[in-house]
Amino acid sequence: MRAAYDQQIPPHVTVVSEGAPADFLHVVVEGMVELFASTQGRDATMAVVRPVSTFILAACVRDAPYLMSARTLQRSRLLLVPSVNVRAAVAADSRFALNAMEDLAGCYRGLVRHTKNLKLRNTRERIAAYLLRQSRLIGDAPGFTLPVEKRLIASYMGMTPENLSRAFKSLAADGCKIDGQRVIITDRERLEALAGLSLLLDGPDPEASAAGVSLPLPEAS
């Protein structure tokens, strides 16, 4: 920690570029950071990280190049811990190693869920599942506010903003009303049927949210 840098970053700044060597483990202390990947114009949101969570731990551990880029969505406070020190701490302190490992395992499982989602569900189902999960994470409240821009949700879910918009509208017939940022689940049963919710996929276990990676929590309302 003594070697770490504490930085305030303005919004919309890219703090990590994929391909660069993983010199620092990043910790989001305040704000919100998007992990994304891009090739030839195309662009995909991989996750959104919220306090207090780390990102690109895997690259540090393996001393390999970053596979994702990162940019701030808001003004954020980041802690940059030199990878060397992270690896030293892992080797020296078994408690630290255990915690780091749990974090990593949580990220991995979050990504498995995300990938299963992409492969096994179509757009409407993904959205239904996402909304149900958001609702559950704040204690099964039927109403809440979307925590990020819709375009970001669309990119995360692997669809275009146009399609997300249309899908949101069409969900009115399946138990969920979306008006601007406001979401109201009017018929949970129906929405669950649409999502084809395998409890496993969206788990009752909160690890992915605890890990702060995936999309942020909504605010109840």
Add this chain to the structure above:
Amino acid sequence: MRAAYDQQIPPHVTVVSEGAPADFLHVVVEGMVELFASTQGRDATMAVVRPVSTFILAACVRDAPYLMSARTLQRSRLLLVPSVNVRAAVAADSRFALNAMEDLAGCYRGLVRHTKNLKLRNTRERIAAYLLRQSRLIGDAPGFTLPVEKRLIASYMGMTPENLSRAFKSLAADGCKIDGQRVIITDRERLEALAGLSLLLDGPDPEASAAGVSLPLPEAS
């Protein structure tokens, strides 16, 4: 290790079902195991594990339910290590913890690559990238043999077998001939242009293959 079970498993046997508690860490000693996920009839290959590699390490570490199922593709020899002992070893032996962590980080990075692939490339591009990667992994040989059934490749790549078949055929125009199991890259430049190969995505680093997770290596020919 003293607590582990050593098992011979016939082909096409499901050895792990998603949702079950992670009582054992599995190690593939011989053979080939498919990790997959399914909901309501739909089915998606997530990875293929080859010797010597572990699978479902993340679930063990977190003492959480499996997120993927596993079935043997061939007659396989598996080592089942009780999760309790794995966690004990992680806590007791920092060398073990470090190695486990590297393994986990490798799996994570493999999955990041896979997900980026799904989100950023269309089917033909994914296939081109896959073939180039296979070629590179055996030392840039232009000719090789597909290591697994095409239907499995199709599922892994998130497309139907029909589509894979058509795409394979159409690649003749882009520098690659596929005839049965045999693949011959006739124009690497062209194929690379199609794949839009960002070196980052498919990496020069061999970790994903070393981890034995993803699809198996082909045989040169």
Add this chain to the structure above:
DNA sequence: AAAATGGCTTGATTCAGATCAAGTCTTGCG
């Protein structure tokens, strides 16, 4: 207050990939 910017919606159209339906070829097995 007007103008500009960026996010969101809506409609029309297109297209990649899925589905459906045969058929062929290979492989394992009684």
Add this chain to the structure above:
DNA sequence: CGCAAGACTTGATCTGAATCAAGCCATTTT
């Protein structure tokens, strides 16, 4: 050896989602 099962291919058709093209609305800038 002959049959059955399963993998793969091929063609015809359909459809979910992308793309293209405006327009709308809120927020910020001038």
